[in-house]
Amino acid sequence: MRQRLAELRGPALPRPLDARALAALAANPGCKRRALLDGAGVDKGALATALGSPAPFGQSQFAFMRGNAFEARVKADGGTELMRLLYERLGGPGEPPRDVAVPDLTAAGPEGRAARTALALREATRAGGWALLDHPMLALEVAGSPAYLEPDAVVVHPDGTWSVVEIKSFPMIDGSADAAKVGAAARQSAVYVLALERVAEVTDGARVGHRVLLVCPKDFSNLPAASVVDVRKQRAVTRRQLTRLTRVDEIAAALPEGTTFDPERSPEELETAVEAVTAAYAPECLSSCELAFHCRSRARAEGAVESLGRGVRGELGGLTTVAGVLAAAAGKEGDPADPAVAALRRAAALRAEALEGRVACR
Numbered sequence: 001m002r003q004r005l006a007e008l009r010g011p012a013l014p015r016p017l018d019a020r021a022l023a024a025l026a027a028n029p030g031c032k033r034r035a036l037l038d039g040a041g042v043d044k045g046a047l048a049t050a051l052g053s054p055a056p057f058g059q060s061q062f063a064f065m066r067g068n069a070f071e072a073r074v075k076a077d078g079g080t081e082l083m084r085l086l087y088e089r090l091g092g093p094g095e096p097p098r099d100v101a102v103p104d105l106t107a108a109g110p111e112g113r114a115a116r117t118a119l120a121l122r123e124a125t126r127a128g129g130w131a132l133l134d135h136p137m138l139a140l141e142v143a144g145s146p147a148y149l150e151p152d153a154v155v156v157h158p159d160g161t162w163s164v165v166e167i168k169s170f171p172m173i174d175g176s177a178d179a180a181k182v183g184a185a186a187r188q189s190a191v192y193v194l195a196l197e198r199v200a201e202v203t204d205g206a207r208v209g210h211r212v213l214l215v216c217p218k219d220f221s222n223l224p225a226a227s228v229v230d231v232r233k234q235r236a237v238t239r240r241q242l243t244r245l246t247r248v249d250e251i252a253a254a255l256p257e258g259t260t261f262d263p264e265r266s267p268e269e270l271e272t273a274v275e276a277v278t279a280a281y282a283p284e285c286l287s288s289c290e291l292a293f294h295c296r297s298r299a300r301a302e303g304a305v306e307s308l309g310r311g312v313r314g315e316l317g318g319l320t321t322v323a324g325v326l327a328a329a330a331g332k333e334g335d336p337a338d339p340a341v342a343a344l345r346r347a348a349a350l351r352a353e354a355l356e357g358r359v360a361c362r
Contacts, residue, residue: 001144004249005039005248008040008261009041009042010260010262010265011262011264012262012263014041015044016148019188020188020288022140022142022242023190023191024289025142025245026187028282028285030280031278031285033291034291037277044289047270047291050263051267051271051274051291055293063169067167070217070222074224075134075153078102078132079100079132079134079153081224082132082165083097083130085226086155086226089226089227097129101127102132103120103131105117114137114138117137118199120133120136121156121203124156125156125204125206128160130155130156130158135150137150138196138198139198143242143246149191151164153165155213159207160206163212164193164209165212166214166215167215170217171216171218171220172217172227175227176227185212186229186231187234189214190235190237190238191238194238210232211228212229212230214226251277255276259273275298279295280306281295281296282306283307283308283309284310303322304320304322305322315340315343317338318340328340331348
């Protein structure tokens with residue numbers, strides 16, 4: 001299977017599947033195209049550029065540097081400030097812990113780091129004290145392919161609870177942050193919780209907390225502030241959606257022999273390869289997938305109702321094209337007993353009445 005994915009990817013190094021991409025994939029489990037490309041480690045940004053539909057988004061270098069600087073400040077002095085914030089929000093009465101173990105998680109490769117992280121989690125739980133794991137490596141199987149995830153930090157409590165810490169650079173103004181950004185952070189953290197639960201299942205006395213500590217800059221300063229986010233709902237949704245994903249090997253087996261997504265190939269070859277895998281485009285993809293603009297242009301060219309949004313698609317039932325919807329509304333096609341067709345014709349009649357009334361008023 002690894003050989004097959006390497007052939008699909010081409011000579012480029014595989015792109016790691018991070019929690020942000022995994023959360024976006026879980027939000028659209030019907031997209032076999034993204035599942036295969038992410039599973040194979042294809043650079044979707046380079047692929048989109050080669051196809052002539054580059055994604056006009058991405059994190060700026062300034063924002064990246066600012067985020068790293070803020071994270072370094074939060075974790076300075078052995079994580080003293082981070083542990084103070086965590087104890088203040090998730091701890092108990094009394095002073096924050098002073099004796100906090102910070103295990104070395106250095107190992108070769110993602111597999112080695114994941115194994116070292118699992119060992120450190122078990123040792124810290126057995127020791128019964130506080131421990132701070134800085135950038136641990138977690139493993140999670142996604143559509144039959146392993147994904148390695150790296151949360152900002154995981155804290156082990158004396159009672160065996162493991163808490164995920166997510167550090168973001170967007171501000172927390174007057175104790176609250178942007179709801180959309182907090183939601184994205186919650187979905188990302190839910191992926192970490194799922195990966196931690198795999199380790200906790202084979203660790204005596206361990207329990208993964210569903211309350212995540214979100215650390216952000218306070219107001220317009222660089223001082224850290226924290227809030228607690230309950231990710232039980234996001235965890236349940238993500239787990240269910242990941243279970244629905246078609247296995248990568250099944251998708252790859254259905255492709256024609258010689259298919260490759262190597263960005264160095266001609267646009268014609270890449271177009272054929274990409275179109276050989278079914279996509280499930282929705283406008284929400286534009287903010288999370290580098291290939292979304294290519295998929296949108298194809299959906300619009302085909303007149304697919306998916307380009308109007310998942311909500312509209314769900315309301316239209318068996319009507320799959322914009323032309324078919326317009327024909328059904330005009331009474332030229334469709335079964336009048338179909339609720340979607342009946343609603344469209346009623347809407348068309350109301351629109352015609354409103355337009356006639358406006359003309360009469362003039």
